[in-house]
Amino acid sequence: MKLSQNTVLITGGASGIGFAFAERFLKAGSQVIICGRREDKLQEVRQQYPQLITKVADVASESDRLALLEWIKQEYPEVNVLVNNAGIQRRLSLTNLQEDWSTTHNELAINLDAPIHLSTLFIPHLRTKADAVIINVTSGLAFAALANVPIYCATKAALHSFTQSLRYQLAKDTAINVIEVVPPAVNTDLGGIGLHTFGVNLDEFADSIFQRLATDEQEIGFGTSEQIRNASRPEIDARFKAMNP
Numbered sequence: 549m550k551l552s553q554n555t556v557l558i559t560g561g562a563s564g565i566g567f568a569f570a571e572r573f574l575k576a577g578s579q580v581i582i583c584g585r586r587e588d589k590l591q592e593v594r595q596q597y598p599q600l601i602t603k604v605a606d607v608a609s610e611s612d613r614l615a616l617l618e619w620i621k622q623e624y625p626e627v628n629v630l631v632n633n634a635g636i637q638r639r640l641s642l643t644n645l646q647e648d649w650s651t652t653h654n655e656l657a658i659n660l661d662a663p664i665h666l667s668t669l670f671i672p673h674l675r676t677k678a679d680a681v682i683i684n685v686t687s688g689l690a691f692a693a694l695a696n697v698p699i700y701c702a703t704k705a706a707l708h709s710f711t712q713s714l715r716y717q718l719a720k721d722t723a724i725n726v727i728e729v730v731p732p733a734v735n736t737d738l739g740g741i742g743l744h745t746f747g748v749n750l751d752e753f754a755d756s757i758f759q760r761l762a763t764d765e766q767e768i769g770f771g772t773s774e775q776i777r778n779a780s781r782p783e784i785d786a787r788f789k790a791m792n793p
């Protein structure tokens with residue numbers, strides 16, 4: 549995909565991987581719109597990059613997703629790239645799950661409902677654009693699960709599958725390109741502050757992914773996620789065992 553002269557909408561773009569992509573698209577000469585739930589966080593990044601356009605939106609909410617599309621069509625109809633990046637990760641015990649289904653479902657809604665719904669909502673808009681791209685951010689855990697984040701892994705495996713079907717269908721009928729970014733553990737605040745400090749450096753990860761976005765690659769990993777997305781079933785089983793001793 550081209551990296552400049554786009555108008556890019558990034559969900560969850562005020563921190564972590566979404567923000568790292570926002571910075572790189574800006575520096576490459578694209579206009580960037582980010583959304584998230586926390587107005588204070590959006591304001592903070594606007595101070596750093598005044599040219600960033602921000603919007604408060606909770607992608608778990610169907611009405612917020614519909615409103616986001618309408619706002620884009622009204623205010624920024626030039627959007628040609630959608631990055632489904634927003635996500636949460638929760639550690640939980642399935643054998644003793646003491647929470648309401650609405651709490652459990654919120655993780656499904658953010659990580660899976662949102663990218664599926666936003667992709668389908670934006671297709672009629674994106675198909676009118678030259679150089680249209682949908683980027684879905686999955687995870688190495690889509691390929692081998694980490695059992696203490698079970699809902700998260702299920703959403704990412706499902707999003708990987710959805711992305712394959714989306715790419716296939718859109719390639720038949722539209723010029724919209726579909727790219728999957730498959731991060732390994734990256735040092736961000738995912739799951740809570742300090743829980744991912746073991747992950748790879750955010751800038752090294754984002755620089756590598758961004759460079760490869762400029763190629764024709766459709767599925768892009770980094771380090772261990774590059775290995776696991778290309779692994780055989782015995783290798784995946786070995787990874788599962790190693791991660792879940």
Ligand SMILES: NC(=O)c1ccc[n+]([C@@H]2O[C@H](COP(=O)([O-])OP(=O)(O)OC[C@H]3O[C@@H](n4cnc5c(N)ncnc54)[C@H](OP(=O)(O)O)[C@@H]3O)[C@@H](O)[C@H]2O)c1
Binds near residue numbers: 587633634
């Ligand atoms: N870090 C890793 O190790 C890793 C590995 C594999 C995949 N990933 C994926 O990378 C993506 C970005 O994660 P990250 O590591 O950058 O974590 P992060 O720093 O926690 O960023 C997540 C972003 O998503 C936003 N968000 C969460 N729920 C939202 C909602 N309901 N509506 C709108 N925005 C929402 C958050 O903003 P608000 O809280 O303000 O809404 C935040 O800006 C996620 O999809 C994650 O699963 C990360």
